Amino acid sequence: MDSHTQLHLSASLTQLESLADEVWTLAKTAEGNSLELLAILRILEQLHQDIRDSLFQQSLPDNRQQLYHLLREIESKGGWPYIPRSSLKSVMEHLQKESPVMGLEEASGQEEIQG
Incomplete structure (x- = not known):
């Protein structure tokens, strides 16, 4: 991975961590309200499905070397993201x-x- 890609990934992760903090804060304000928490979970699940079924699948590698790197990343960082x-x-x-x-x-x- 080149330094430009590494830098972009680092910036994206920082944004994701900030977004995760905001979602967690929103969920904490809904603590005790099962309907509101259920709505948050449904939105997160739908977002996961939308990203997986469109953007992620379109971005899958088209050669063995890129596929190998993707599979190594999945294996080393805890597997496939799944929302039970x-x-x-x-x-x-x-x-x-x-x-x-x-x-x-x-x-x-x-x-x-x-x-």
């Missing part, structure tokens, strides 16, 4: 662990429906 999505089941399990009473109410409600 919580399933409703895992959210409900978390809620039941936090509030055992809620789990009992749901169980009794299911028995009424099934019974």
Whole structure:
């Protein structure tokens, strides 16, 4: 990587770190507001998908040497960026662990429906 590319990458990382700080500050101001936090997460997920599906895929290397460098970068810096999505089941399990009473109410409600 030449010094010009290294300098540009360094400037980009500084901007990204500043942007990440702003997003974190926004999320902290929404602490306790699950709907607002969910909206932030949805926007971040959509941004990730948009960048991956358009700009990133268009920028993929077209020769073996560049591909090798990209794969080495991915391997050395922690793998492929992935935003996991919580399933409703895992959210409900978390809620039941936090509030055992809620789990009992749901169980009794299911028995009424099934019974």
